[in-house]
Amino acid sequence: MANVFDYLDWRGDLDFCNDPFNAVDNIIFSIISYYPFDGIVSGEFKTNTIPLPEAAKALIELIKKDPNVEHKFVFGQNQINFLTRLAEAPRYHDCILCGYVNKVDIAREMQFSAVTILAPKTPPYIAFRGTDSAIVGWKEDFNMILNDTIPAQLEAASYLNNAAKYLSGGINTGGHSKGGNLAVYAAAFCDKSVQDGIGAIYSNDAPGFNKKIITSDQYNAIETKIDCYIPEGSVVGLLFEYVKNYKVVKSSETGLMQHDPFSWEVKGKDLVHIPAVSKHSIAVNDVLMEWLENMDYQTRTVFVETLFNVVNDANIKSTYDFTENKLKNAAMLIKSLHTVDGESKKMLLKTFSALIKIANHKIFVDVNDKLRENMHITQ
16 A cells, blocks of 8 residues: 555655656645745745755754644644655755745635646646645635635636746646645636646546536636546545546545545556545535535525634634644534524524435435345345
8 A cells, every 4th residue: 555655765766857747746746735835935936946855844944943833734744754755855856846825815715825846857837735724715615615716716827827927848737625626727717828838737636616617618628638536435526517537546545534645545656546436435425416406505605604603703713723622612613503593503404404314315225226136136
């Protein structure tokens, strides 16, 4: 069950001139976008750039001085350990980081971050960060079920247009989770001159889009450039209208934990592929999509707003707050739920109840189908 750590053991000494960029490098570049390089990597593209090993070492030193920085690491200890390995790997020794942006705008309900990675003999890779630990980012994700576009998507298209002014030799772009969604959106809705120079778009277990986006001329213009990977138990990567020509990756984890790119299995210079996603993944996706499709816009809006009002009233600002002082925060959440007005609370409970009913119905149908199959076999 080898992963990106083993990849560095196997190929970490081969530079890009002798071993070209591949699918696993794409995963690693996507992971790099999750590192909080604030104050380390410049927002400029031509000046004040920094080698990846130097940026990694600077961040490691920052963690030693301020342990609270670790709370920003979405993938925990694996992400911290991987940072050290990146700083030491000859393959990434000549990679340059530039164009780092990290914006959290509570008023706009936006969390957006991106970094550009320059590797030898390789098109620049613009890596968009997925949802980090900030609750505002999770709220923005939920806003995907309300709106055609979210602020981070518009920021991504603007970032791509701006970066293209300074980069040459074509562009690759990608990301993990929401970052993959941003990469696809940016490539579709950037300036046509920029779009023509895009070589590949990497979507790594990223949610899709609504039908309005999927059927647009802009999306159709870049669809064949999308290289999409999802784990066998994917939930996030199958949400909404997703990329149809995806590759399924084997994961060492189960359930939702398969979303973690550190769990994706690697063999040589490629990801380990399997024929199809699991039946459980399809079943969960069917339930979630039926739930969303059965909610009208008003119900969706009340559900999202009420849910996050409860979280805000409990003074929960990041996912770290869910793990720190669990009992205290659970009590705060329950207390905050009591402050929700009657109609909103009724809508919230009704929506969750609909989800449970759909899930139970799906289980009931599946069990009945299985019983019929067994009865047919024994007859």
